[in-house]
Amino acid sequence: xxxxxxxxxxxxxxxxxxxxxxxxxxxxxxxxxxxxxxxxxxxxxxxxxxxxxxxxxxxxxxxxxxxxxxxxxxxxxxxxxxxxxxxxxxxxxxxxxxxxxxxxxxxxxxxxxxxxxxxxxxxxxxxxxxxxxxxxxxxxxxxxxxxxxxxxxxxxxxxxxxxxxxxxxxxxxxxxxxxxxxxxxxxxxxxxxxxxxxxxxxxxxxxxxxxxxxxxxxxxxxxxxxxxxxxxxxxxxxxxxxxxxxxxxxxxxxxxxxxxxxxxxxxxxxxxxxxxxxxxxxxxxxxxxxxxxxxxxxxxxxxxxxxxxxxxxxxxxxxxxxxxxxxxxxxxxxxxxxxxxxxxxxxxxxxxxxxxxxxxxxxxxxxxxxxxxxxxxxxxxxxxxxxxxxxxxxxxxxxxxxxxxxxxxxxxxxxxxxxxxxxxxxxxxxxxxxxxxxxxx
Amino acid sequence: xxxxxxxxxxxxxxxxxxxxxxxxxxxxxxxxxxxxxxxxxxxxxxxxxxxxxxxxxxxxxxxxxxxxxxxxxxxxxxxxxxxxxxxxxxxxxxxxxxxxxxxxxxxxxxxxxxxxxxxxxxxxxxxxxxxxxxxxxxxxxxxxxxxxxxxxxxxxxxxxxxxxxxxxxxxxxxxxxxxxxxxxxxxxxxxxxxxxxxxxxxxxxxxxxxxxxxxxxxxxxxxxxxxxxxxxxxxxxxxxxxxxxxxxxxxxxxxxxxxxxxxxxxxxxxxxxxxxxxxxxxxxxxxxxxxxxxxxxxxxxxxxxxxxxxxxxxxxxxxxxxxxxxxxxxxxxxxxxxxxxxxxxxxxxxxxxxxxxxxxxxxxxxxxxxxxxxxxxxxxxxxxxxxxxxxxxxxxxxxxxxxxxxxxxxxxxxxxxxxxxxxxxxxxxxxxxxxxxxxxx
Numbered sequence: 001x002x003x004x005x006x007x008x009x010x011x012x013x014x015x016x017x018x019x020x021x022x023x024x025x026x027x028x029x030x031x032x033x034x035x036x037x038x039x040x041x042x043x044x045x046x047x048x049x050x051x052x053x054x055x056x057x058x059x060x061x062x063x064x065x066x067x068x069x070x071x072x073x074x075x076x077x078x079x080x081x082x083x084x085x086x087x088x089x090x091x092x093x094x095x096x097x098x099x100x101x102x103x104x105x106x107x108x109x110x111x112x113x114x115x116x117x118x119x120x121x122x123x124x125x126x127x128x129x130x131x132x133x134x135x136x137x138x139x140x141x142x143x144x145x146x147x148x149x150x151x152x153x154x155x156x157x158x159x160x161x162x163x164x165x166x167x168x169x170x171x172x173x174x175x176x177x178x179x180x181x182x183x184x185x186x187x188x189x190x191x192x193x194x195x196x197x198x199x200x201x202x203x204x205x206x207x208x209x210x211x212x213x214x215x216x217x218x219x220x221x222x223x224x225x226x227x228x229x230x231x232x233x234x235x236x237x238x239x240x241x242x243x244x245x246x247x248x249x250x251x252x253x254x255x256x257x258x259x260x261x262x263x264x265x266x267x268x269x270x271x272x273x274x275x276x277x278x279x280x281x282x283x284x285x286x287x288x289x290x291x292x293x294x295x296x297x298x299x300x301x302x303x304x305x306x307x308x309x310x311x312x313x314x315x316x317x318x319x320x321x322x323x324x325x326x327x328x329x330x331x332x333x334x335x336x337x338x339x340x341x342x343x344x345x346x347x348x349x350x351x352x353x354x355x356x357x358x359x360x361x362x363x364x365x366x367x368x369x370x371x372x373x374x375x376x377x378x379x380x381x382x383x384x385x386x387x388x389x390x391x392x393x394x395x396x397x398x399x400x401x402x403x404x405x406x407x408x409x410x411x412x413x414x415x416x417x418x419x420x421x422x423x424x425x426x427x428x429x430x431x432x433x434x435x436x437x438x439x440x441x
Numbered sequence: 442x443x444x445x446x447x448x449x450x451x452x453x454x455x456x457x458x459x460x461x462x463x464x465x466x467x468x469x470x471x472x473x474x475x476x477x478x479x480x481x482x483x484x485x486x487x488x489x490x491x492x493x494x495x496x497x498x499x500x501x502x503x504x505x506x507x508x509x510x511x512x513x514x515x516x517x518x519x520x521x522x523x524x525x526x527x528x529x530x531x532x533x534x535x536x537x538x539x540x541x542x543x544x545x546x547x548x549x550x551x552x553x554x555x556x557x558x559x560x561x562x563x564x565x566x567x568x569x570x571x572x573x574x575x576x577x578x579x580x581x582x583x584x585x586x587x588x589x590x591x592x593x594x595x596x597x598x599x600x601x602x603x604x605x606x607x608x609x610x611x612x613x614x615x616x617x618x619x620x621x622x623x624x625x626x627x628x629x630x631x632x633x634x635x636x637x638x639x640x641x642x643x644x645x646x647x648x649x650x651x652x653x654x655x656x657x658x659x660x661x662x663x664x665x666x667x668x669x670x671x672x673x674x675x676x677x678x679x680x681x682x683x684x685x686x687x688x689x690x691x692x693x694x695x696x697x698x699x700x701x702x703x704x705x706x707x708x709x710x711x712x713x714x715x716x717x718x719x720x721x722x723x724x725x726x727x728x729x730x731x732x733x734x735x736x737x738x739x740x741x742x743x744x745x746x747x748x749x750x751x752x753x754x755x756x757x758x759x760x761x762x763x764x765x766x767x768x769x770x771x772x773x774x775x776x777x778x779x780x781x782x783x784x785x786x787x788x789x790x791x792x793x794x795x796x797x798x799x800x801x802x803x804x805x806x807x808x809x810x811x812x813x814x815x816x817x818x819x820x821x822x823x824x825x826x827x828x829x830x831x832x833x834x835x836x837x838x839x840x841x842x843x844x845x846x847x848x849x850x851x852x853x854x855x856x857x858x859x860x861x862x863x864x865x866x867x868x869x870x871x872x873x874x875x876x877x878x879x880x881x882x
Binding site for chain 2: 143187
């Protein structure tokens with residue numbers, strides 16, 4: 001009987017992957033379980049959605065990343081249930097995986113604030129599939145406008161609405177403006193892509209609400225320069241296939257648009273419910289799991305919850321749902337497990353905030369690094385450097401760097417493909433019939 | 442009223458795109474109609490299916506390729522009918538597009554020889570979607586084997602069957618062998634990817650049946666060295682979710698396998714039927730359109746049919762359905778249209794065969810260039826050079842070159858993603874609900 005400590009990590013995002021990597025050569029048998037076979041560099045997903053990068057360039061096979069780590073096994077599968085008493089995870093095929101310690105890092109999903117019917121007309125940006133879906137919708141809108149003779153309908157195809165002006169919404173709006181004004185500039189004969197109208201709707205009083213106010217103002221000015229229309233104080237009340245309805249301080253408004261993208265909110269992944277029902281996990285009003293100071297679950301010191309799924313307050317404020325928090329928590333949990341195996345413990349987790357960065361366009365970004373507030377080219381270069389450094393670890397950095405070089409010099413976005421099961425209403429012959437039941441385990 | 446000659450080109454593959462490019466600056470108003478927004482470099486599709494390249498690296502937006510050609514308009518749409526008398530194409534949305542000349546270059550689709558039910562268990566390799574589907578199936582098979590405890594079922598997951606040993610089948614088999622033996626070598630803990638069995642089934646007496654016999658033999662030896670099992674004289678009689686049934690010279694056989702790929706045959710695209718019914722086009726027994734010596738339709742000198750859709754004999758033999766034939770026919774049709782506008786004509790089309798190339802693996806290929814038969818490294822270098830030269834025109838060459846450099850040096854295939862609507866039985870949350878009726882025109 002092997003007495004090695006068995007750790008199961010649920011989720012191969014930033015939290016789970018950094019936990020696994022921090023346990024290299026530890027006397028721990030690590031199993032990383034994910035329903036996808038790759039780690040996704042989510043902060044660059046908007047670049048896939050806007051045709052600058054290919055999915056393969058921001059995703060790395062988990063096995064590849066962890067291949068040299070002999071104490072670690074990667075499993076493709078989805079955990080659907082938990083037996084906290086017997087320390088077993090139940091997978092969707094009924095199989096049980098036993099653990100001595102468990103790290104849950106299943107992240108978050110889009111939240112439509114109770115209006116899940118909005119999803120079909122306003123996809124979010126959480127997965128590769130959604131990113132290529134959004135890419136297809138944006139590109140198809142220009143194609144549809146090109147063949148549309150009716151000026152009103154053409155205008156609807158050339159109107160884009162992004163709901164939510166956090167970093168993702170701002171980055172999408174900026175990239176979309178560059179597509180319209182630069183990338184597609186010479187590509188059409190009947191329309192002028194520059195006529196595209198891009199609305200960025202925000203419920204709060206300013207865009208980038210988590211950033212310092214001066215940077216919000218700078219970002220707003222940059223977006224307006226790119227011909228984006230930011231609107232703050234807009235409460236979206238409806239999204240249908242003809243556009244977006246909302247309440248503004250000036251009254252109700254309706255924007256007729258054929259392309260709407262959702263960047264307004266996230267909710268914890270459904271495993272939070274499993275933790276509540278099976279391990280008595282307390283949850284806050286947004287549904288996140290409230291954890292102890294050492295990221296463990298109250299009453300279950302062997303279960304850690306990290307990343308977007310966890311609710312942690314620091315200095316009286318909740319930690320934001322960003323990659324650095326998840327990475328640091330993953331590394332902390334790994335370190336704590338190592339310490340416990342030596343009969344020791346660690347002081348509570350503390351997040352070291354290295355700053356926030358949001359890119360707006362070519363050579364334009366805003367950044368907060370401690371007391372430092374940057375904008376423009378300097379912020380953009382910082383953004384570039386930070387992201388390339390992170391990508392270094394995932395073997396894709398050279399390709400991304402070259403792609404960005406091309407993009408910067410030529411405005412050309414090479415990955416402008418409309419793909420998918422039915423991206424344009426013009427499916428490839430018979431592609432739709434391909435799904436095989438043999439893939440079901 | 443504009444008296445410029447209106448040419449409509451149906452299809453943006455090799456034939457259609459080369460016709461359009463050959464009409465740069467001609468006194469012709471060109472409309473290129475395709476149901477996809479990109480030109481696909483189909484000869485490299487197998488590299489997407491095997492995770493070496495990303496879709497964006499072998500596809501170029503048609504608008505991008507033709508953006509500087511002011512007399513050319515690209516339209517996204519599908520032609521469903523033809524009014525040959527009034528010279529109008531009917532699109533799927535009911536719109537009519539008038540032409541003075543028409544070039545039909547809609548290519549071919551997979552043919553299952555009347556067994557269309559085989560498709561769901563044995564996808565072909567004609568589109569980006571099918572390539573990423575096959576990629577997902579190959580990668581998922583290894584994942585499923587890793588978590589399978591039953592040795593018999595594990596063996597089924599590790600068995601791959603490729604039906605058809607033309608260039609596509611041979612190239613797929615070679616790449617799949619490299620995935621199993623090199624790329625995934627260190628990636629798994631419970632299985633040895635090297636245990637994978639790869640069968641390459643061919644109905645004829647030898648693999649690469651259109652190549653000279655000595656090259657078939659060399660390719661066979663190379664494949665066996667890569668641990669592929671080529672079987673010739675096998676008539677497939679059934680494909681289901683458990684494997685492939687066939688008749689061999691030695692009797693019936695059954696190969697239990699969870700992953701089957703179809704590379705055995707193509708049929709003309711369905712527009713051949715439209716041409717038969719609406720313009721009286723004669724068709725051969727495989728359904729291709731039999732054209733005049735100048736690639737025009739009998740009785741309709743203004744309609745040209747080129748590429749895989751056309752049946753042309755030269756020196757008593759039918760021309761093969763390969764990219765160079767389509768490209769030369771496209772350029773010929775363009776030249777003939779230019780000549781006619783000057784009141785001239787041209788001698789009949791003649792295909793100049795520059796040779797055939799099939800790659801088997803790293804530094805291994807076979808090539809026929811006129812009387813020259815090459816194999817091994819020299820053939821592979823020729824293949825590399827020829828493909829990079831072709832890609833030059835489509836702006837992706839640098840990326841592909843770098844990817845190949847990495848692949849050659851490290852065996853690492855960066856684009857090993859399982860994606861799609863339900864690639865693994867583990868869809869991303871709610872992705873399946875995304876399709877929007879608003880994309881229907």
